[in-house]
Amino acid sequence: xxxxxxxxxxxxxxxxxxxxxxxxxxxxxxxxxxxxxxxxxxxxxxxxxxxxxxxxxxxxxxxxxxxxxxxxxxxxxxxxxxxxxxxxxxxxxxxxxxxxxxxxxxxxxxxxxxxxxxxxxxxxxxxxxxxxxxxxxxxxxxxxxxxxxxxxxxxxxxxxxxxxxxxxxxxxxxxxxxxxxxxxxxxxxxxxxxxxxxxxxxxxxxxxxxxxxxxxxxxxxx
Numbered sequence: 001x002x003x004x005x006x007x008x009x010x011x012x013x014x015x016x017x018x019x020x021x022x023x024x025x026x027x028x029x030x031x032x033x034x035x036x037x038x039x040x041x042x043x044x045x046x047x048x049x050x051x052x053x054x055x056x057x058x059x060x061x062x063x064x065x066x067x068x069x070x071x072x073x074x075x076x077x078x079x080x081x082x083x084x085x086x087x088x089x090x091x092x093x094x095x096x097x098x099x100x101x102x103x104x105x106x107x108x109x110x111x112x113x114x115x116x117x118x119x120x121x122x123x124x125x126x127x128x129x130x131x132x133x134x135x136x137x138x139x140x141x142x143x144x145x146x147x148x149x150x151x152x153x154x155x156x157x158x159x160x161x162x163x164x165x166x167x168x169x170x171x172x173x174x175x176x177x178x179x180x181x182x183x184x185x186x187x188x189x190x191x192x193x194x195x196x197x198x199x200x201x202x203x204x205x206x207x208x209x210x211x212x213x214x215x216x217x218x219x220x221x222x
Contacts (some may be wrong), residue, residue: 003043008062009168016128020074020078021078021081021085022085023028023084024078024082025082025085025086028086029082030088030171031079031082031083031086031088032079032091032093032096034075034078034079034082035075035079035093035097035100036100036101037075038072038073038076038079039063039072039100039103039104039107040077041067041071041072041075042068042072042104042107042108043107044068045065045066045068045069045072045107045108045111045115046107046108046110046111047062047066047111047216048061048062048064048065048068048111049061049062049108049111049112049114049115049170050111050112050114050115050118051063051112052065052110052115053114053115053116053117053118054118054131058115059173060190062170062171062173062175063170063171064171065111065170065172066166066167066170068210069108069163069167070167071169072104073163073167076104076163078103079097079196080097098143099138101139101159102136102139104136104146105132105135105136105159105162106132106136108166109128109131109132109135110132112128112175112179113128113129113132114123116128124176124179127179127183130183130187131179131182131183131186133187134182134183134187134189134190135159135182136158136184137187137190138155138157138189138190138193141197142193143188145193145197146195148197148199148200148201149201149204150192151198152196152197152200154192154193154196155188155189155190155192155193156185156188156189156190157182157185157186157188161185162182162186165178165180165181165182166178
């Protein structure tokens, strides 16, 4: 097997995450507490984004916000693993994690809204609002689609990709470009999920009709 630099990073990073999960499991901290802490840390990052508008060097606050978002992402990665390691996987836990993730996303974008408002960049206020809408709709379309079809995990721009883009934008002072990318790709993901759900729903309905071709006639006889 060929050993690459990226594979080495993955192995090292995975080993670190495993150690953190084991330590948290031994500490007996509840996974839902970890999820909630992730939200608190994202709110801190949102505050850093917001205050950058009044800071002497906004790039510094943006970079610190990126570091804080990375820290919050650590909690996002370990809460589910800790739940499995401690046999605390519950239906409510999955629901709670999903809800808190939405609040975490919106908190970051609200911080950016305050930032762009404070520097009088009306266009980017609107663009951030479009990004917020697209990000929420990516999650909503999947949740709503899975009431009609078994799975709807299609499309490129899910939450991990959006978080990575926000980190890149904050670290390298390319937030405007990142917002454009998220605005376009998140809404394309929504459209993709709508089309996929339409196709899958039709396929399931056709399969049901083929399974009971004489159902209407049988019902009339009764």
